[in-house]
Amino acid sequence: MNEFPILSSLLDNDFYKFTMQNAVIKLFPLVKAKYKFINRGKHSFPKNFSNSLKENLDKMAHLKLSKKERFFLEKNCPYLDTAYLDFLNKYQYNPKEVNISQKGKDIQIHIEGLWYRTILWEVPLMAIISELYYQLTGANRISNKKIILLTKKKLNKYKKLNIKIGEYGTRRRYSYQIHKLVLKFLKKEGSSSFIGSSNVHLSHILSIKPIGTHGHEWIMFHAAKYGYNIADKIAMKNWLNIYGKNLGIALSDTYTTPIFFKNFDQKLANIFEGIRHDSGDPISFTEETIKHYKKFKINPLQKKIIFSDNLNPYKVANISSFCKNKITPFFCIGTNFTNDVGPTSMNIVIKMVKAIPKKKWISVVKLSNVKEKSTGDKKMIFYAKKILQIP
Known part of the structure; x- marks a missing residue:
């Protein structure tokens, strides 16, 4: 495996993760959340994949916002206020919030912690999983x-x-x-x-x-x-x-x-x-x-x-x-x-599955327009559909 980390910047993430993080800090700073990895494409992961993934996550703990990156956000995203950018200056990933295990060709990933902290894991974690998968399976791509x-x-x-x-x-x-x-x-x-x-x-x-x-x-x-x-x-x-x-x-x-x-x-x-x-x-x-x-x-x-x-x-x-x-x-x-370069693209997601909006964990669900994209506990999906009168 490449000795260099796959991610080299705290900002190597989707923009909406930062805008949501800012909103969560402002409105729901005490809320906790759980996320789960879902292997929609039934991909088979190679031996010791989880170890390589953990190595990359450990390296993410050292990522910090640079002065140039902060200036870029100040200039291009004026609605992200100084208080949030000060927070982001001090933010660092904590790999202890992520639990990774592998059994045979399946991997399981669970994320848990304060919502405003764990919200940043989803996108970079998926990007690492995808890149590692192609590295470790020896996938050939076009030039x-x-x-x-x-x-x-x-x-x-x-x-x-x-x-x-x-x-x-x-x-x-x-x-x-x-x-x-x-x-x-x-x-x-x-x-x-x-x-x-x-x-x-x-x-x-x-x-x-x-x-x-x-x-x-x-x-x-x-x-x-x-x-x-x-x-x-x-x-x-x-x-x-x-x-x-x-x-x-x-x-x-x-x-x-x-x-x-x-x-x-x-x-x-x-x-x-x-x-x-x-x-x-x-x-x-x-x-x-x-x-x-x-x-x-x-x-x-x-x-x-x-x-x-x-x-x-x-x-x-x-x-x-x-x-x-x-x-x-x-x-x-x-x-x-x-990812239109030859090998089949991965069909994977990481979704929030539980939150503590008050005093106890509550399962959260998504009811997509397409059944395959719905996520969450089956009983809670049934309950949500009943409340919303969705067939």
Whole structure:
């Protein structure tokens, strides 16, 4: 295995992890959380994989925010206040929060601790798992030259569609080096089409805009604390309390889209600049979104939909064609940019599974528009569906 750590920066993470961390510190500093690794793709891990993973996690404990990184955040993310940046200056990963074990070809990972601390583990841990997997299984990839040619071909298609695209591919990238290679090219050749990257570290070193808002765990926690029916609404209101009209994209599918729209009232629909689509049929979702805005006499062309669900050029072309002259689409592309290099990309996730919103652990669940993307305790999923009257 490479003696150098896979991660070399505290900011090698998705932007929305930092924005959520800031919000958690402000509103829920005493809450504890548990996360679990889910091997959706049933990947077989090689012998001693867990040991290599632990070695990389131990090295992460030495990562600290540099002065240049802090200046980058101050300049590009003014809504992250001084108090939070002071906290981040002192933050260090604690590998003791992560328990890793291996039995045969299966690995198990559990994360536990204060939510504001453990929230940063998910994305870099997945990136390390993915890169280590390809290293230790000896996966052969195409050459850097072919990767650039493939990226160029995709980018040219997006340019012809005259759309805006971003990069969301940290968590399942083939490697850090390929991620950097692709992003360099997107920055150089993307012109007005390329809007930024979710990876804060690479955004810093390549002078790219970091993009993103919040993830499903923000709403999952609110459901555990306030109930499923109003989780979306309170999560959005709390987000507005922290960020105002900054970072104004609402996430639509934590408890299915119909439940989201029940919570997305006229005031919220006006304040938020758009909605992120992350599961289910994108065309049906677009129709429902347009219908919802029109119900409140809001011009859909003044709003955005951020599409981020397993995108490729074919899907993007279909969606953008449907959205034309109806609503403004943006496309944030992940694995198809950072792990389209030959070997099958990994299908893995790390999800929050429990939280302590009051005095005891409560199982948290996500009810996606697609059954396979739902996560959490089966009994609690059944209970949530019953409350929300979801078949």
